[in-house]
Amino acid sequence: MNARLKQAAEEFQSYIRLERNFSPLTVEGYRKDLEEFFSFLESEGIGEGEDIRYPEARLYVTRLYERELERATISRKISSLRSFFKFANTRFGIDDQAFRSLYHPKKEEKLPQFFYEEEMEQLFEANAGSSPKQIRDTALLELLYATGMRVSELTGLAVQDADLELDIVRVMGKGRRERYIPFGHFAADALGRYLDSARPAIMKGNKHDRLFVNMRGTPLTDRGVRHILEEMVKKASLHISIHPHMLRHTFATHLLNNGADMRSVQELLGHASLSSTQVYTHVTKEHLRKTYMNAHPRA
Incomplete structure (x- = not known):
């Protein structure tokens, strides 16, 4: 990951914590999602991370499905990355088109459990x-x-x-x-x-x-x-x-x-x-x- 993308990730976490008032638990969730994505880029040998195109983003989502994660978890990870790249585009001019084009998986119909x-x-x-x-x-x-x-x-x-x-x-x-x-x-x-x-x-x-x-x-x-x-x-x-x-x-x-x-x-x-x-x-x-x-x- 190059220096500009790393700075964007650090500033994004400060932004959601201080300006958006997200809870520490939510901020930690975003941090883990970003860290996991950057590790994927490194393991796949995909560039410096700034010029992510749709095929690379789609490959990442495919890897998530291969791990048999729940659809809600995959959807959350897509949202995390979409929010981050939108921020990175606004502040640093990093292209965010790849994740804007991704579809969220269809939600599973899971009824909440409750006590009678x-x-x-x-x-x-x-x-x-x-x-x-x-x-x-x-x-x-x-x-x-x-x-x-x-x-x-x-x-x-x-x-x-x-x-x-x-x-x-x-x-x-x-x-x-x-x-x-x-x-x-x-x-x-x-x-x-x-x-x-x-x-x-x-x-x-x-x-x-x-x-x-x-x-x-x-x-x-x-x-x-x-x-x-x-x-x-x-x-x-x-x-x-x-x-x-x-x-x-x-x-x-x-x-x-x-x-x-x-x-x-x-x-x-x-x-x-x-x-x-x-x-x-x-x-x-x-x-x-x-x-x-x-x-x-x-x-």
């Missing part, structure tokens, strides 16, 4: 308790289910972001977009109990304002949340492989199943476009189909 209402009740019942850890875990589960926020948004919450008088939480979402999400009395009660007794006991002299903490009193991480949820699912004897986004999917699905309108769910989830929310209509239609097939005498 009975499974959520089982989760809450199995994990109820009076120890500081149980109180914390219940508050965490209640808030995720009550608001549908992303795990990264949950771990970024400060104590002052949760208003227990108005039962509303201030969330900083993707692209530094702020939104306010209401929550019900179950979450409010669990959160109040956690803040009154469990959090002070767990903090162990640590001084910071993060809402959720691990058992050492330091801020809880995304990985820590995943571990907590896995433990809770095991305790409830639910034979499900959980990932934190399942609670976000569950939140959206249950709202739509119970009559919420699409626009309200979009706003609560913090989706920039309605198309991101519409995937849940497929889930609710499937739910209705199963209900019909199980209940109708001549189904």
